[in-house]
Amino acid sequence: xxxxxxxxxxxxxxxxxxRKMAEPVIHHRTKEFSEIFGEFSERLKYVFQTQNSVLTxxxxxxxGLESAIVNMFSEEDRILVVCTGVFGERFAEIGRIFKLxxxxxxxxxxxxxxxxxxxxxxxENEYKGLIVTHNETSTAIVNPIKEIxxxxxxxxxxxxxxxxxxxxxxxxxxxxxNIDVLITASQKALMAPPGLAFVAVSEKGWESANKSNLPKFxxxxxxxxxxxxxxxxxxxxxxxxxxxxxxxxxxxxIEEEGLSNVFKRHELxxxxxxxxxxxxxxxxxxxxxxxxxNLTAYTIEQEGxxxxxxxxxxxxxxxxxxxxxxxLKGKMIRIGHMGYVTEEMIExxxxxLKQCL
Amino acid sequence: xxxxxxxxxxxxxxxxxxRKMAEPVIHHRTKEFSEIFGEFSERLKYVFQTQNSVLTxxxxxxxGLESAIVNMFSEEDRILVVCTGVFGERFAEIGRIFKLxxxxxxxxxxxxxxxxxxxxxxxENEYKGLIVTHNETSTAIVNPIKEIxxxxxxxxxxxxxxxxxxxxxxxxxxxxxNIDVLITASQKALMAPPGLAFVAVSEKGWESANKSNLPKFxxxxxxxxxxxxxxxxxxxxxxxxxxxxxxxxxxxxIEEEGLSNVFKRHELxxxxxxxxxxxxxxxxxxxxxxxxxNLTAYTIEQEGxxxxxxxxxxxxxxxxxxxxxxxLKGKMIRIGHMGYVTEEMIExxxxxLKQCL
Numbered sequence: 205x206x207x208x209x210x211x212x213x214x215x216x217x218x219x220x221x222x223r224k225m226a227e228p229v230i231h232h233r234t235k236e237f238s239e240i241f242g243e244f245s246e247r248l249k250y251v252f253q254t255q256n257s258v259l260t261x262x263x264x265x266x267x268g269l270e271s272a273i274v275n276m277f278s279e280e281d282r283i284l285v286v287c288t289g290v291f292g293e294r295f296a297e298i299g300r301i302f303k304l305x306x307x308x309x310x311x312x313x314x315x316x317x318x319x320x321x322x323x324x325x326x327x328e329n330e331y332k333g334l335i336v337t338h339n340e341t342s343t344a345i346v347n348p349i350k351e352i353x354x355x356x357x358x359x360x361x362x363x364x365x366x367x368x369x370x371x372x373x374x375x376x377x378x379x380x381x382n383i384d385v386l387i388t389a390s391q392k393a394l395m396a397p398p399g400l401a402f403v404a405v406s407e408k409g410w411e412s413a414n415k416s417n418l419p420k421f422x423x424x425x426x427x428x429x430x431x432x433x434x435x436x437x438x439x440x441x442x443x444x445x446x447x448x449x450x451x452x453x454x455x456x457x458i459e460e461e462g463l464s465n466v467f468k469r470h471e472l473x474x475x476x477x478x479x480x481x482x483x484x485x486x487x488x489x490x491x492x493x494x495x496x497x498n499l500t501a502y503t504i505e506q507e508g509x510x511x512x513x514x515x516x517x518x519x520x521x522x523x524x525x526x527x528x529x530x531x532l533k534g535k536m537i538r539i540g541h542m543g544y545v546t547e548e549m550i551e552x553x554x555x556x557l558k559q560c561l
Numbered sequence: 562x563x564x565x566x567x568x569x570x571x572x573x574x575x576x577x578x579x580r581k582m583a584e585p586v587i588h589h590r591t592k593e594f595s596e597i598f599g600e601f602s603e604r605l606k607y608v609f610q611t612q613n614s615v616l617t618x619x620x621x622x623x624x625g626l627e628s629a630i631v632n633m634f635s636e637e638d639r640i641l642v643v644c645t646g647v648f649g650e651r652f653a654e655i656g657r658i659f660k661l662x663x664x665x666x667x668x669x670x671x672x673x674x675x676x677x678x679x680x681x682x683x684x685e686n687e688y689k690g691l692i693v694t695h696n697e698t699s700t701a702i703v704n705p706i707k708e709i710x711x712x713x714x715x716x717x718x719x720x721x722x723x724x725x726x727x728x729x730x731x732x733x734x735x736x737x738x739n740i741d742v743l744i745t746a747s748q749k750a751l752m753a754p755p756g757l758a759f760v761a762v763s764e765k766g767w768e769s770a771n772k773s774n775l776p777k778f779x780x781x782x783x784x785x786x787x788x789x790x791x792x793x794x795x796x797x798x799x800x801x802x803x804x805x806x807x808x809x810x811x812x813x814x815i816e817e818e819g820l821s822n823v824f825k826r827h828e829l830x831x832x833x834x835x836x837x838x839x840x841x842x843x844x845x846x847x848x849x850x851x852x853x854x855n856l857t858a859y860t861i862e863q864e865g866x867x868x869x870x871x872x873x874x875x876x877x878x879x880x881x882x883x884x885x886x887x888x889l890k891g892k893m894i895r896i897g898h899m900g901y902v903t904e905e906m907i908e909x910x911x912x913x914l915k916q917c918l
Contacts, residue, residue, distance in 0.1 A: 422627045
């Protein structure tokens with residue numbers, strides 16, 4: 205039995221993508237690379253559902269988060285960060301480190317934020333930006349980005365969305381939902397190995413970028429945009445060519461399947477998993493009104509049991525799943541079902557789980 | 562004829578490394594990854610010739626340069642940057658952007674700095690750090706790092722070396738040569754695809770890191786060190802697993818050949834190329850006292866000729882070489898001979914060049 209990663213990222217990479225990773229490295233300062241990179245960037249626009257250019261950085265997703273802070277804001281700017289788990293908290297911490305005034309909405313883990321909660325804070329304070337995690341992997345919740353975007357349309361503040369573990373599995377429409385900065389990474393629902401962060405910026409976002417006084421060099425969006433929006437698209441510094449070739453292949457697969465079919469598949473597989481695990485008596489951690497189609501988190505109360513299940517799943521069944529993070533370490537298992545996931549993989553996971561329980 | 566990259570990076574990646582790139586992605590929060598990452602980090606110490614931990618970042622080499630600035634210094638710190646070409650200038654620019662006081666020594670292109678020139682500046686000013694490019698790819702020079710290190714031993718200032726295009730082809734002994742921060746990347750003499758930056762820090766460097774007040778999150782050395790120097794070595798954020806597997810294989814190849822043999826091979830092949838091209842009447846751009854064994858730059862005066870040679874080398878002979886950078890664009894060709902380079906590849910390049918001239 206082949207090993208599969210039923211984790212919230214990195215996820216299983218399809219053979220077709222892996223084969224691309226093994227192709228000889230193309231020198232990046234060539235027409236050959238520019239052509240591929242141009243097509244690649246167009247494919248990114250498709251999955252971002254945007255007309256904006258999508259910038260590519262050799263980086264972990266966290267680099268993408270940092271880049272949004274240093275490009276969009278200035279010291280002392282006040283921003284609001286919605287914390288629904290580990291990744292919202294990380295974004296807030298980055299803001300504080302770069303000397304922004306960071307207010308947070310702290311949602312009890314397992315729940316999502318409501319537009320009302322955000323409105324309330326906006327009534328109390330003037331913010332330069334709102335940051336929301338789309339899909340919070342530590343708690344397996346999805347925040348209502350579309351609804352928040354409707355509210356943000358009338359606000360001056362930037363709407364920044366971390367969709368590192370959402371985009372490519374869950375619908376997220378950058379342009380229609382009024383998102384100003386949208387961030388994701390290669391190794392989650394985009395089915396490629398880790399190492400690339402992607403960021404798109406709206407026109408409103410670019411205006412802020414012009415005013416930002418925070419120091420930046422590697423993450424400089426304006427420099428990246430300038431060489432990308434060129435007859436021969438380029439990156440400011442050496443791109444991670446192999447990862448671009450691999451991710452490009454993964455994006456082709458998404459194109460072939462069609463984005464709406466991809467979302468539908470994620471929905472069906474998530475429902476299938478939850479239905480099957482319910483009959484096993486597994487308790488879902490996440491509030492029913494904000495379940496994610498990209499992963500599911502289960503509460504495992506009994507001391508040591510989560511670790512035992514995780515370990516047995518890997519050793520006996522060659523299926524890697526994740527445990528809990530932060531204060532939920534040892535009290536949770538998380539099953540990722542995003543990216544390259546098939547019905548068969550869900551069935552294999554369910555059958556293995558049955559054995560382990 | 563297989564395409565070869567006789568460029569100063571990315572360089573040709575051996576088949577053995579490419580195959581590793583196509584292996585299924587390992588989940589990074591596992592013992593399996595920690596074991597590989599631990600071994601990998603030990604191999605990095607071998608090529609860095611150091612006892613210090615070597616940190617790995619998913620990033621281009623430029624990210625490595627930025628990381629050294631934000632971890633080692635504070636606003637208003639005065640540093641001295643030796644500019645022998647494009648990459649020295651880039652490092653100086655990063656320093657200025659992060660609000661350091663940056664003095665430079667501007668060496669005419671094609672020459673290296675002397676210890677005397679550095680001493681002179683140190684007599685005039687107090688510096689917190691000295692930054693030198695080891696191998697400057699834009700001019701194909703090597704700076705005398707060992708000699709500078711002997712001088713720096715008695716100084717309080719940090720000695721920071723950008724060896725992005727040097728390490729792995731040219732001897733560089735971090736510990737013996739008193740280097741405090743040594744930076745390189747995966748895609749040059751280390752024979753792997755681009756996308757990883759590596760940085761090692763001396764004890765003196767770590768003391769500075771404790772005092773630095775520049776904001777950092779993604780590049781935070783202390784955080785990276787803490788999780789690396791652990792029973793189960795880890796990275797703070799998702800590592801670029803495939804690139805680590807690939808580079809690990811490349812490092813094994815260096816180990817098998819032996820570092821001193823690798824340096825000797827680079828020396829012999831560089832001499833062979835220069836000898837052969839001399840008989841063709843090609844004029845070497847670089848001053849004879851600072852030639853690099855990793856690449857050779859030739860002056861091509863006649864308008865349009867450099868581009869024509871470059872283009873014909875690629876189209877007819879499947880050999881990618883590089884042109885000039887900055888003001889030398891169109892007036893130079895550069896041939897990389899670092900990393901995975903064999904006598905046969907040099908011969909093939911020479912034969913093709915003969916046809917093109």
